[in-house]
Amino acid sequence: MKPLFYKGWFVSVALVIGTSQLKADSPDIIVQVQAKTEQWLAYSEPPRLTQVLSQVDDVSDLYWPAATLFAMNHADIENKRDSVLLQLQRLEQHWQQQNQAAYVVHLQNLRQQMAEWQLAYRVPVAVDYDLARIRPEHNPKLDPGQYRLILPTRSEHIRVVGQLPYERLLAHRGASSVRSYLEELSLRDHNASWVFVIQVDGQLDKVGVAYWNKQRYELKPGSQLFIPMADAMLPREFRSLNQDIAELLVHRMLP
Amino acid sequence: MTVVVKRNLRHFPLSTLTIALTLALPLSAAEAFSQRQLGPQPSEAVHGGIGLIQVPTARMAEAGNLSMGYSDNEEYRFWTVSLTLFPWMESTVRYADIRNRLYSPFPDFSGDQTYKDKGIDVKFRLREESYWWPEIAVGFRDFGGTGTFESEFIVASKRFGDVDVHLGMGWGYLGTAGNTRNPFCDMRDSFCQRPTGFSGMGGQIDYQRFFKGPASLYGGVEYQTPFEPLRLKLEYEGNDYSRDRAGIEMVQDSRWNLAALYKWGGFDFNLNYQRGNTFGFGVNYAMNLHTISQVKVDPPPRQVPEQHDITMDGIDRVNLPGALAREAGFVLREIELTETDITIVGNQVAYRDQDVAIERIGRVLAAELPRHITEYRIVVLEGNLPMVETVVDAEDFIAAVTYQTLEPEVTSTYRRIDPVSSRIWTDKPLRAGYYYGAETFWIQSFGSPEVFFMYQGGLLATAGYQLGSGLSFNGTAKVTLLENFDKFNFTVDSQNTPLPRVRTYVREYVTRSKLSMENLYTRWEGNPASNIYVQAYGGYLESMFGGVGTEVLYRPVDSNLAFGFDINWVKQRSFENDFDFMPYDVVTGHANIYWQPELLDDTTLTFNIGRFLAGDHGVKIDFAKRFNSGIVVGAHAAITNVSAEDYGEGSFTKGFYISIPFDLFTLRSAKGTGMIPWTPIARDGGQPLKRPVNLYDSTGLRSRFGG
CATH class of the missing domain: 3.10.560.10 (Outer membrane lipoprotein wza domain like)
Incomplete structure (x- = not known):
């Protein structure tokens, strides 16, 4: 399940943000994952929640009731x-x-x-990997924007x-x-x-x-x-x- | 005599009726365990309404709570129904059986039946509880009527952990002991004496007696024991039973009463010890009209794929109507498809909730139609008349139902408008053909002299032929299947009334034959301009009257105001056979106003102003409150220029009703409602004609929550 490329993504996204020069082909959706380790994920097409969660390094022992998605660009x-x-x-x-x-x-x-x-704006969506894989209504697409996905342990x-x-x-x-x-x-x-x-x-x-x-x-x-x-x-x-x-x-x- | 007819408002195919009769009990929503209120929860007093044993408290049940109770305390038995209409208002209806008194001194009239007394109570919360303040309420018990238990009270309740403490002051029945000075008597002398008797012919609100005469302080405590189902009550009452009309002397050895309550599901059982010498018991069953619901085994709503490549040629034209009917309850009449939009016209037969219906229809269309179609126009008919058009933005709708956004909101992807697309169909002939259906009916009356509960039930079998022009011919046969109306020992009361007997021959009509012609009429309906509906009808219109009439209604879509008028010339039908008329005829009609005030949630007020069947002029006011489950509870009163003396017992026409969606009893979603009215006493004044179709009812779909 674990894709090999996202260490590379991390570097490139960090660069993009660092220089504040978003180019036309730059990703529409950026998710900063705060789990056991920190990760940056970027997408040019809106991903479903399961897609994002499947790319998180280690989802074992997470406390899903506390898993929360924040939208960073709500003023x-x-x-x-x-x-x-x-x-x-x-x-x-x-x-x-x-x-x-x-x-x-x-x-x-x-x-x-x-x-x-x-x-930051807490998106009113229950973030739960199992639920998202079973029920379409718990597996929405992310709208374009920047997010922080916090996946704490209990x-x-x-x-x-x-x-x-x-x-x-x-x-x-x-x-x-x-x-x-x-x-x-x-x-x-x-x-x-x-x-x-x-x-x-x-x-x-x-x-x-x-x-x-x-x-x-x-x-x-x-x-x-x-x-x-x-x-x-x-x-x-x-x-x-x-x-x-x-x-x-x-x-x-x-x- | 009370005539209470249970009617479905819509014609039903028999198969639907069979499903409806396969009753499954409604379920109430489960409570979350991790969050709940501690301390004693409100419970009913023996007279109905939240209280201790004999006395009321300031507590209120949750809004929408409906509690039915029976209690027996030796001299009295009470049957009660209490409803918390709003969080700040409780109303109670009660029948008391006074077992040491006879219904009347005349055995020919009422046999050995014991005395029955009905009463209505109301209680208003004035202030909610807070850290320093108690909850405070004011109430009126058994106001109007004969006033056997008539009282007024002001009461305060304060909770201390597991103990709830109540202190109140009662006037009338609750204050008979006079253990304190009436504070109003100190202010005005007229409050020192309580006038006796009742005004008019009973049934009026005797406000001139309110808060007068002897007053008593009363109070008590409720205790929630550590064993959760068990609660205890102790009260000190302000009545000394010196003025009770129980038929025998009621001895009071103590003003203190005690009770123990045991809760089991929706039931609350209680045992009590009153007046220091009498044991009593009772049971209440409570449910909540807001949250009551039913498990459904509807087909799942269609899953819409995010992408598909269906073309115009690839549409499954053969199966689309079937899919709409099966999955969305939508019976397709007409369809028009272009490269960019689709218009469908038809009848909704299953889903009462219009938002649910639209989502189901939209899902089928989204799954079956090419994606270049960007607008769905859905026109819903009632009979042959277009009611409302829903314009769906297909792209937004698909995005919402496939969860392509984090916060999808299906209801914001469409808007409801007056049907414009259907106008193209008005050039075409409307559908013609036969139709038939069956309705159950249930007539019941409480408190008749012969037997307390009288009933008659059966079927109303309807058949009709619809011409394409909006004209139809209709007839209904009434078949009685079970009844105890053979126990009537008189058919027309012996009261002297100066009014024409427009309704008081009712016993003659309902007992003549087990098979009778309920109505037989021709009717035309039309929708000549936007927002305007018209009907005209002639023939045998209802069981007691026949004639001709017309009605016009102006009702914009989703407006909180609608109005119109009706005018009829009718002649009284004979009760001796199905087809003859009696000499009495009258022109009757009303201006009708329907208003949903914004201040009161889900409430409709109806005013019918005009001339009633007996030729009397006045207004009929109807108040209807709709609960989240779809149940409607209503009350109505007609005030006309007939004096209380001329009207007779009850002084004016008033009644209550509850309308229950069949949906709550069926495992498949279904439309239609059953109406259970309760009219304490019906006489001849303030009686409207029962038109075969009422346009406000038949255009219910024009309100978002109607239909």
Whole structure:
């Protein structure tokens, strides 16, 4: 199955990108594969997903629920990040005027975290080699463009972002609910009713965690947990900020 | 007397009917295990509707939840149906059997049947629960009617882990004990006394009594035990049973009631101990009208190859119509093929969902036709009339169904327009010929004096001849196969009514013969201009009236507004034989408005304004809510210039109906729906003519979710 030519492709594509001189006969589709090793694949005709996956060096032991295809040339996601950052900045100014130092610090942390996220458009396609080979609807053609295909192994961690000074990794446990991770964090005066879960396969859910609405909800390894800003921190015009941030996290590229 | 006819809206070949009768129970969607709500889930109270035992809570079931219940607590038995119409609104219909009272003091009239009381409840959520706030709801129980259990309540519910706590205030039945001051009484003196009796002839909303008289606080808790199917309830009620109309005195030793519930699939069984001296039990079955579905064994949609080299000469012209019928339920009438596009005209007979139908048709065409054909025009007919034309961009469609793009969207590759391509066919004669079909019918009534449940079922056998010009001749014979209408001990009620008896001879009509002529008429239909449909008809139009009439409807494709009018001159048919008429005749007709408001999802409001059969003027309003499964639940009321006293029992005509797609019972996709109406009391005011064909129904395909 393993074609012999792609080390050569890697060199040529790297050259093309390096000099930014795409020629007429240059490939329409470039896929940067981030699996156990890094690979570059290039195509002049749109490939099917199976074709791309068949050229990946080593697909053994991959954790397919976490396999994700990102389209690198969608500007929308970066625009959205900019607008959310701008809103956070305005909110920060608002609380600065009110002398709410704790809120300001929290917002600064959040902005810092957000600025560091690597974002790209997550293509809403389940990347699964077996499924793609059986079901045509799971084996689409790639549209022209640049992609990054991230094929991780099973993560050991859950990633927590949001109302924390810095991002934290917690060990993933089977058959454990969202609440048990929150208890581990021992958040001070956390009385929020909801957290956002961004499952590793891209599913976004708002999960009840308070005394009145707690849900049983299990996390897949590698998922993100976003602890939203408290309602008290959000004047009316900023009410949708938490949802906006959670939606951005869906498009976050994690190694 | 309630006449309830179950009719398919469409004519069915017998083979389809046989499939329809090979019933398979609808399945509900499975819940994901890895995500679920903890703590007590909402369950029904004995009167129906979400609550504790006797008292309602602020909780709501999921939108679309339909729960049917039976409960028995010694003096009362309740049959209930509750529906969560919207996430913020619950409605309940209930029959109470009061076993220590007789239906009437006259054995000749109602034998030894016990007293039956029907009631309607409604509950609205005012506020959702949050960290600091409880869920809050206001409700009205058994409003209108005789008001045996009439109450109003405001209630709050707050969950604490596995415990759900409720506190409410009740007026009327729920507040009889008067354990607190009525806060409205402090504001206005008129709220201190609750007026008695009911207005008109019953059946009206007695809003002048709302929130008046004694009030009580009530409350309770629900506990979800560690054993998941088992839940416990404890309540303190505000009724002291001093004013119950149970026929005997009801002794209350304690205001505290308890219950245990056991959940098994869609069933919820409960055992309870009430008033400190009475055991009761009940069972509820719940399903969700949004998610209910049925396993299908339809042929798989055609796989479209990415490339093929079929030429114009290579098209399999012999097998294409068969493939369209088998795989897409499309019965081809006309076809026109050029180098660049194809127009097909026909009837859809299998797929109710129009997007599914178009995708299936498109897949067959894409697989069978040369690729230089870039446009598919699909015209769907209803009978002989073109309803909607779907213009498919073939290139985009093929790219989508062969997944040549990462996010294929089939529905964005076509658009629906008023049929223009079919106009070429109007010069040709339309198809002529015989047709026939059979429908089942089911008439039922609850709460008759003779027996609580009365029924009549059988077949309506239809045959007709269609001339090519839009003119047709139709007749329907009604054959009764099973019934208990022989138990009637009177056929015409003895109420004095100043109105012409346009509907209250119903018992005479349905008991005359096991074989009768339901209708026999000639009808013309046409589509003279775009968006306009017209029909005219004459003959024996329905079981009780014959005459002539016409209807015009203006209905743009996928518009949320349609309107038209109908006008008829009809004469009352004799109930003594199939062909004679009685002297009464009337000109009746309405302006008809159909509106789908954007604020309410999948809801159609219909207004018929005009003159009804008894010569009375007014408006009939119909509210229909469509659920994702295709089930439609509706309610209607006719308000006319007939006074409540002249109308008689019930004060005005009102009713409910549920329309169920056959699709939910068949293993193969099928069109057609069965209608189960429920009209508590039908009298002569506000009664429209039942036209053999209603143009809004027959043009249903012009709405994306219709047909």
